[in-house]
Amino acid sequence: MAQEKVIKEQKYDRQLRLWGDHGQEALESAHVCLINATATGTEILKNLVLPGIGSFTIVDGSQVSGEDVGNNFFLQRSSIGKNRAQSVMELLQELNLDVSGNFMEDSPEKLLDNDPSFFCRFNVVIANQLTEGTLLRLAEILWDANIPLLVCRTYGLVGYMRIVIKEHTVLLPKSILPI
Helix, strand or coil: CHHHHHHHHHHCHHHHHHHHHHHHHHHHCCEEEEECCCHHHHHHHHHHHCCCCCEEEEECCCECCHHHHHHCCCCCHHHCCCEHHHHHHHHHHCCCCCCEEEEECCCHHHHHHHCHHHHHHCCEEEEECCCHHHHHHHHHHHHHHCCCEEEEEEECCEEEEEEECCCCCCCCCCCCCCC
16 A cells, blocks of 8 residues: 555656645546547547546547548547547557546437436536537536536637636635735
């Protein structure tokens, strides 16, 4: 047990210095959902896998295309024709063996129709390249469940990100605030 803690401290040294033990514990207990394993979504998830999120699930009913391989570092030519969620999940898991990865081969629209509560089991949902109708349905479900939604959309080299979350107030003691 003590040896595991030392190894983990060495592995995550930079993160521990940045956000401390409590921040790393919160990260390690997080379960993140990525909707659509596009290049942007995969890069976001990569940046959560490397510091050690607890687990992630990718929801994507699409098959890997040649265009995907050209845009996404986590897809290979041998992945063409396979499910995009599964292919990305397998390669992301290789980055950090402490992280558990899952995938769903369904489209987000199908999941919202058949099992809308599916998305309520995550700590945060990252929605990438969704249509407005699907996004509005998802946002309403997550808003009611008080689960943060990160909305991402890219158009070539231009894009935007929005966070949909209820107000979250953080109070700092005066001793921490700069004078």
